[in-house]
Amino acid sequence: MRRKHNRTDSLSVLSQIDQFIVKPTSKALERREPHMYPTSASFIDSTGKINGKCLRQAVFSYYGIPETNPPDAQAQYTFALGNAIEGLVGDWLKQMGLFVAHHVKFYRPDCNLSGEIDFVIYPYRKADTLIGLECKSFYGNYTKSSCVTGTKTTTAQPKIEHIMQVAMYLDNISMLEEFRLIYIGRDTFDRQEYTIYLQENGESAYPVVVGPGAITTEYKEMTMDRIYSRYQQAMDHIRANKLPAVDYKPEMSLVEATQAASEMPGGKSKLEKFKDGEILTLDWQCRYCNHRSLCRGLSRDVIEKFPVRYAAGEFKPKQYDASMADRNKP
Ligand code: SF4
Numbered sequence: 001m002r003r004k005h006n007r008t009d010s011l012s013v014l015s016q017i018d019q020f021i022v023k024p025t026s027k028a029l030e031r032r033e034p035h036m037y038p039t040s041a042s043f044i045d046s047t048g049k050i051n052g053k054c055l056r057q058a059v060f061s062y063y064g065i066p067e068t069n070p071p072d073a074q075a076q077y078t079f080a081l082g083n084a085i086e087g088l089v090g091d092w093l094k095q096m097g098l099f100v101a102h103h104v105k106f107y108r109p110d111c112n113l114s115g116e117i118d119f120v121i122y123p124y125r126k127a128d129t130l131i132g133l134e135c136k137s138f139y140g141n142y143t144k145s146s147c148v149t150g151t152k153t154t155t156a157q158p159k160i161e162h163i164m165q166v167a168m169y170l171d172n173i174s175m176l177e178e179f180r181l182i183y184i185g186r187d188t189f190d191r192q193e194y195t196i197y198l199q200e201n202g203e204s205a206y207p208v209v210v211g212p213g214a215i216t217t218e219y220k221e222m223t224m225d226r227i228y229s230r231y232q233q234a235m236d237h238i239r240a241n242k243l244p245a246v247d248y249k250p251e252m253s254l255v256e257a258t259q260a261a262s263e264m265p266g267g268k269s270k271l272e273k274f275k276d277g278e279i280l281t282l283d284w285q286c287r288y289c290n291h292r293s294l295c296r297g298l299s300r301d302v303i304e305k306f307p308v309r310y311a312a313g314e315f316k317p318k319q320y321d322a323s324m325a326d327r328n329k330p
Contacts, residue, residue: 045221055237135184206224
């Protein structure tokens with residue numbers, strides 16, 4: 001006899017999962033020992049252009065300031081799949097006899113920099129040397145054409161954030177003279193591998209990337225000194241209880257919005273919404289910044305005293321608010 005079916009249609013399993021994965025976990029809210037991380041790396045090149053992470057964003061993360069625009073459920077799936085792919089790679093390396101260690105940590109006191117590399121491996125069976133391995137997963141045509149396949153007119157290269165990350169691993173773990181950086185597509189499983197090493201240059205060093213077809217690119221502007229000086233600048237601000245100025249533009253002016261709207265598809269209605277209060281962002285770094293609503297709302301006097309006021313509980317950044325996040329969507 002069939003059992004009576006009690007409908008539970010108000011309880012969507014998927015939406016419960018979404019809520020679970022976007023909810024700040026106790027781990028995320030735990031006060032970590034404050035450090036800088038390799039993912040916050042940046043440098044200023046000889047033209048004055050900032051490459052990489054915004055210093056202000058790095059300082060927000062250092063203080064563990066709650067994110068006003070945390071990753072949504074879709075992004076959490078992305079992170080989890082990236083971790084799963086890294087786990088698979090680790091399992092296969094073990095089965096192949098190449099695995100030596102994973103999650104190897106280092107610390108650099110002058111920048112208060114704490115890092116962790118994905119894997120230390122033998123590059124082939126019975127090799128007598130060790131190398132590092134950094135595993136990145138991706139999806140979509142943009143990363144595929146820029147980091148994996150290249151295009152008719154451009155050769156594939158790793159993202160500069162990833163090169164900086166690996167360069168710091170090489171510089172701080174002296175037993176590793178070479179790193180492999182691999183990209184694995186989560187959609188079509190396109191793959192690419194790069195070899196990265198550091199080239200000494202006087203007092204400092206810069207990364208050299210060897211890609212498909214042995215195409216070798218020297219990143220002479222990306223010196224280790226320039227990267228570390230940005231971390232030291234961030235630490236100087238922290239010691240002085242100041243927030244750094246913005247490195248990117250979190251909000252457009254009317255003139256900029258009008259110009260941008262004239263160049264983008266559907267720009268006219270975007271401009272109308274901008275005039276109605278919707279925020280348009282110029283730089284992609286701000287579009288993906290997890291503190292963008294907080295950053296936009298800070299006035300100059302708050303920036304000067306922000307860490308002190310935050311620590312005193314005087315200034316409370318808003319917690320995640322779905323309606324606010326929607327309004328400020330990139
Ligand atoms: S919103 Fe932009 S400028 Fe502000 S902290 Fe984030 S990345 Fe930096």
